[in-house]
Amino acid sequence: MKYLHSIVCALAVAAAPAAVSQTGQEDTTHSRQVILIIGDGMGEQQITIARNYLEGATGRLLMDNMPVRAAVQVLTIEDKPAGKPVYVADSANTATSIATGVITSPGRIATSAGTDEDLTTIVELAESAGFRTGLVTTASVTDATAAAFVAHISMRLCENPELVDEVFYDAGYRDIHLGGCPQDARKRGGPGAISEQLARSSVDVILGGGARHFAVRTEAGHGSVLELARAEGFHTIDNLEQLQRSQPGRPLLGLFASGNLPLRLQGEAARIAEKPKPSLLNRLHPYLGSVTLPETMACEPNPAFKGTPSLKKMTDTALEHLAADNDRGFFLMIESASIDKAAHKRNPCGSIGEVAQLEEALHTALAFAAKHPQTLVLVTADHTQAAQLVPYTSLYAQFPVPIYTPGHLARIETPEGGVMAVNYATNDFRREEHTGAAVPLYANAEGIGRVSPFLPQPELFAIMVDYLGL
Amino acid sequence: MKYLHSIVCALAVAAAPAAVSQTGQEDTTHSRQVILIIGDGMGEQQITIARNYLEGATGRLLMDNMPVRAAVQVLTIEDKPAGKPVYVADSANTATSIATGVITSPGRIATSAGTDEDLTTIVELAESAGFRTGLVTTASVTDATAAAFVAHISMRLCENPELVDEVFYDAGYRDIHLGGCPQDARKRGGPGAISEQLARSSVDVILGGGARHFAVRTEAGHGSVLELARAEGFHTIDNLEQLQRSQPGRPLLGLFASGNLPLRLQGEAARIAEKPKPSLLNRLHPYLGSVTLPETMACEPNPAFKGTPSLKKMTDTALEHLAADNDRGFFLMIESASIDKAAHKRNPCGSIGEVAQLEEALHTALAFAAKHPQTLVLVTADHTQAAQLVPYTSLYAQFPVPIYTPGHLARIETPEGGVMAVNYATNDFRREEHTGAAVPLYANAEGIGRVSPFLPQPELFAIMVDYLGL
Structure with missing residues (x-):
């Protein structure tokens, strides 16, 4: 305190000019x-x-x-x-x-x-x-x-x-x-x-x-x-x-x-990024089974x-x-x-x-x-x-294994007709x-x-x- | 092909000057x-x-x-x-x-x-x-x-x-x-x-x-x-x-x-980012138990x-x-x-x-x-x-629950004496x-x-x- x-x-104060208003007149140009x-x-x-x-x-x-x-x-x-x-x-x-x-x-x-x-x-x-x-x-x-x-x-x-x-x-x-x-x-x-x-x-x-x-x-x-x-x-x-x-x-x-x-703005029906949902098999081994990614969505007022x-x-x-x-x-x-x-x-x-x-x-x-x-x-x-703006389709999509973020993902339909994937994965806490x-x-x-x-x-x-x- | x-x-070619060497002499200044x-x-x-x-x-x-x-x-x-x-x-x-x-x-x-x-x-x-x-x-x-x-x-x-x-x-x-x-x-x-x-x-x-x-x-x-x-x-x-x-x-x-x-460079003993290790209790519920984060490390040749x-x-x-x-x-x-x-x-x-x-x-x-x-x-x-450069100590560290990335984490000891946390969490694949x-x-x-x-x-x-x- x-x-x-x-x-x-x-230093800034010392170096500054003594800039005070010279007149009481309005002079917005100055x-x-x-x-x-x-x-x-x-x-x-x-x-x-x-x-x-x-x-x-x-x-x-x-x-x-x-x-x-x-x-x-x-x-x-x-x-x-x-x-x-x-x-x-x-x-x-x-x-x-x-x-x-x-x-x-x-x-x-x-x-x-x-x-x-x-x-x-x-x-x-x-x-x-x-x-x-x-x-x-x-x-x-x-x-x-x-x-x-x-x-x-x-x-x-x-x-x-x-x-x-x-x-x-x-x-x-x-x-x-x-x-x-x-x-x-x-x-x-x-x-x-x-x-x-x-x-x-x-x-x-x-x-x-x-x-x-x-x-x-x-x-x-x-x-x-x-x-x-x-x-x-x-x-x-x-x-x-x-x-x-x-x-x-x-x-x-x-x-x-x-x-x-x-x-x-908000996501469609107030949706935010969601966790991908791996299948039971995929929970047992990362190379097995499948994953359900969040549905794509638009943004809305x-x-x-x-x-x-x-x-x-x-x-x-x-x-x-x-x-x-x-x-x-x-x-x-x-x-x-x-x-x-x-x-x-x-x-x-x-x-x-x-x-x-x-x-x-x-x-x-x-x-x-x-x-x-x-x-x-x-x-x-x-x-x-x-x-993070991440790939909609993984760089490794040729590999026949489920590849998905361990964090939360939103897949947003853009007005120009693309789909943009956004990832949040700094933690699993509420924020x-x-x-x-x-x-x-x-x-x-x-x-x-x-x-x-x-x-x-x-x-x-x-x-x-x-x-x-x- | x-x-x-x-x-x-x-356009670039059309707009470019016809810049050809004027002489056979060496003239590196040009x-x-x-x-x-x-x-x-x-x-x-x-x-x-x-x-x-x-x-x-x-x-x-x-x-x-x-x-x-x-x-x-x-x-x-x-x-x-x-x-x-x-x-x-x-x-x-x-x-x-x-x-x-x-x-x-x-x-x-x-x-x-x-x-x-x-x-x-x-x-x-x-x-x-x-x-x-x-x-x-x-x-x-x-x-x-x-x-x-x-x-x-x-x-x-x-x-x-x-x-x-x-x-x-x-x-x-x-x-x-x-x-x-x-x-x-x-x-x-x-x-x-x-x-x-x-x-x-x-x-x-x-x-x-x-x-x-x-x-x-x-x-x-x-x-x-x-x-x-x-x-x-x-x-x-x-x-x-x-x-x-x-x-x-x-x-x-x-x-x-x-x-x-x-x-x-590599991490100490060739270490890279690692998955935080939650306790059994924390696996059952995210508000319970504890987590072991990767040990800090220096970089080395x-x-x-x-x-x-x-x-x-x-x-x-x-x-x-x-x-x-x-x-x-x-x-x-x-x-x-x-x-x-x-x-x-x-x-x-x-x-x-x-x-x-x-x-x-x-x-x-x-x-x-x-x-x-x-x-x-x-x-x-x-x-x-x-x-991603993420906090070494979570922004939410006052909350008495384990807070950690769902991805991979490295905690690097910097030469100036700090610890820098780096997170990788776009996927859980090998890359x-x-x-x-x-x-x-x-x-x-x-x-x-x-x-x-x-x-x-x-x-x-x-x-x-x-x-x-x-």
């Missing part, structure tokens, strides 16, 4: 903006799977047409000072890398590994320098990626005041202890749970899910976190109609679902999505609010969160729909940048995920794991000369800070 | 070279796994420092004219894409899907225009990647005259028919098996493995394919000492192993590699031969083949060692390019592969599958303005053809 100016941050779009879990496998479905095997996504493309080295360390490398990240420590320029340990929200010091975020720097700021996500706004841009807490699951001391998972027959953030509680002089930190923040626009984390009482207990947010000046909304009607002028907090927003603001609609509103009468500029983070969340649940159609949502938000961002030339648009992922490959980074023309072909993830922070002159 | 000038090829380095199966997961081991989590590979980086869309179709997309490639059809600019079907070597027409390769175009050509690989020189730059045949396994009609796999209790290329046999007017096509080719340097495919009699039966190669003018060598002594002047065919060259020419040594020799007294230039393809072959066998240390080999060959190529300015160096992969994600492409500064951030794999052909003015 101590306030640490990281070395990267201190404003500078960063729009950072994060596809959670959106590695090369997820992108290719989505491209094949959405645009066809020879098609192109919008991000494919961006003029700058790089690879980002994802970095994580153990939870101690100078901890050894951890080769697979979580969304909390990667968001911390991007938001603060500092490598930290899994689960941490803008706090340092081992020493638990608060790390200055780009949102804080931008606010101090007079920029507006916004966070848009399809997850709970208290979830790791958005949280790390504003909040400082030792563990990502401490999303609301009821969870700040200890987090349990109700496994039915027993509670499982998942950790806690006792030292971060306000009663101990800490900044409190994530929702309470957001309610007290100076962020101009916060849009996403997570109403349940604002419905609980604050630590002080005088009312709900949502009431606190209102008292702190937020205009609060909770549905699509309100979103479309909302006018710039006041800080806006939109919470459109109890938890994460519903997925846009998820009925639960109806009435949910799309990522594009939230982005539209956020941009209106951030750009109105603003001669300084802004920082906006937009997350398509459930590429990852659907992959954890072995739901390839879910992930595909959320890449489509990201593409639409990107379209809006690029259109904005076309009208506001000093706008850096970045698209990246935080880490890679379990889904798949992340994986550790480098992730893509795309930029619009403002990124030329600023983004090198290969960069460590914390360098994203430095690029954005430098662009805004922070 | 019919000779098809593809549309891409025809020579142009393309050095194409292919890491077979070297997707982002393999690269990150290798980087973590070879350079450390925060380290950089040589390819990471190249000034141009793009993503390549891997494309495959069914084996019929205008076939539907196939979402996962094999090395034959991807090499055909790169070598000829034409998308084809799995298993095909520079022949068209369905119509089986021969596709003109960059090696053929380069030779016709007076450039020297070379192929270097750690696989058999008759294997798919190298073959597709020179040979034309309907099925990659027809590597020697004994295999041209039919290929069987001896499964012990029975033979398994894997296909054949009867229409390609010389006795039917075809070009013959791959080794025979290589022996009759005009390639200036061919280095790799595959001696057994040259030890068999030619179709005509007057002697071995190796004798044919000698009769056609090749100087033939078969060991490291000969390679180091070899002098430019004559076409060179070096075959340094019976099949593929041995891997440089593979004793069988001793005396094998490294990819770097072969590259050194190839460059000497191709550049000597050459005022026109050359095309050289260098393949680190066993990144893929080791991954098929669930051997992560094997793949890591072969990325290291690629890095060394790249070092040689970049040093050459530094002395010969008009040298385009490209590094890419043909397709992605099964290996893992390929996967379908886009692959990286790197270029030296000659690629700036020539390589766009995202390109279909066949465009690699067009870029190289254009660079050489073919």
Whole structure:
């Protein structure tokens, strides 16, 4: 919780020009903006799977047409000072890398590994320098990626005041202890749970899910976190109609679902990847018998999505609010969160729909940048995920033995008439794991000369800070 | 077998300047070279796994420092004219894409899907225009990647005259028919098996493995394919000492192993990824009992590699031969083949060692390019592969149930003191599958303005053809 100016941050601040507004007049031509779009879990496998479905095997996504493309080295360390490398990240420590320029340990929200010091975020720097700021996500706004841009807490699951001391998972027959953030509680002089930190923040626009984390009482207990947010000046909304009607002028907090927003797409009849079913004989010996693979399926709209603001609609509103009468500029983070969340649940159609949502938000961002030339648009992922695009017909299909994944498999009928097989096999638990490959980074023309072909993830922070002159 | 000038090829030829040597004098400053380095199966997961081991989590590979980086869309179709997309490639059809600019079907070597027409390769175009050509690989020189730059045949396994009609796999209790290329046999007017096509080719340097495919009699039966190669003018060598002594002047065919060259690295005591071993109780119910994961291991030199020419040594020799007294230039393809072959066998240390080999060959190529300015160096992969970098400690480790991959797992001790977990789980067969994600492409500064951030794999052909003015 101590306030640490990281070395990267201190250097960036020292090197930045003293860029302050010279006049009170509106002069949007001098404003500078960063729009950072994060596809959670959106590695090369997820992108290719989505491209094949959405645009066809020879098609192109919008991000494919961006003029700058790089690879980002994802970095994580153990939870101690100078901890050894951890080769697979979580969304909390990667968001911390991007938001603060500092490598930290899994689960941490803008706090340092081992020493638990608060790390200055780009949102804080931008606010101090007079920029507006916004966070848009399809997850709970208290979830790791958005949280790390504003909040400082030792563990990502401490999303609301009821969870700040200890987090349990109700496994039915027993509670499982998942950790806690006792030292971060306000009663101990800490900044409190994530929702309470957001309610007290100076962020101009916060849009996403997570109403349940604002419905609980604050630590002080005088009312709900949502009431606190209102008292702190937020205009609060909770549905699509309100979103479309909302006018710039006041800080806006939109919470459109109890938890994460519903997925846009699902598998036919809500199917996800399934285990191939070997015959009894094949269970006795892998060279005998046969296997029944999951039936092929199309993707279809998820009925639960109806009435949910799309990522594009939230982005539209956020941009209106951030750009109105603003001669300084802004920082906006937009997350398509459930590429990852659907992959954890072995739901390839879910992930595909959320890449489509990201593409639409990107379209809006690029259109904005076309009208506001000093706008850096970045698209990246935080880490890679379990889904693998595998052969529909095994490379070894000539061999007269059943060949199939030991994990879960979905076989998706693509609109162009092919069948695409997607495999999930990092574990047999209820949720798949992340994986550790480098992730893509795309930029619009403002990124030329600023983004090198290969960069460590914390360098994203430095690029954005430098662009805004922070 | 019919000779098809593809549309891409025809356009490229039409658009190319009539670049012929103006004088007989040596003028190496005017020579142009393309050095194409292919890491077979070297997707982002393999690269990150290798980087973590070879350079450390925060380290950089040589390819990471190249000034141009793009993503390549891997494309495959069914084996019929205008076939539907196939979402996962094999090395034959991807090499055909790169070598000829034409998308084809799995298993095909520079022949068209369905119509089986021969596709003109960059090696053929380069030779016709007076450039020297070379192929270097750690696989058999008759294997798919190298073959597709020179040979034309309907099925990659027809590597020697004994295999041209039919290929069987001896499964012990029975033979398994894997296909054949009867229409390609010389006795039917075809070009013959791959080794025979290589022996009759005009390639200036061919280095790799595959001696057994040259030890068999030619179709005509007057002697071995190796004798044919000698009769056609090749100087033939078969060991490291000969390679180091070899002098430019004559076409060179070096075959340094019976099949593929041995891997440089292996797991401790030759271990590869292994199946986690669940307890009896865990077999009864996934929430019960425990699991024994494979012991961690280091990587170590593979004793069988001793005396094998490294990819770097072969590259050194190839460059000497191709550049000597050459005022026109050359095309050289260098393949680190066993990144893929080791991954098929669930051997992560094997793949890591072969990325290291690629890095060394790249070092040689970049040093050459530094002395010969008009040298385009490209590094890419043909397709992605099964290996996944997964968490050493599950994301869900707080849950008191055994969580482990249903596939094969290796836990590798890295030199920097971490443990890196690598998962293989596309199937439970003796060989893992390929996967379908886009692959990286790197270029030296000659690629700036020539390589766009995202390109279909066949465009690699067009870029190289254009660079050489073919």
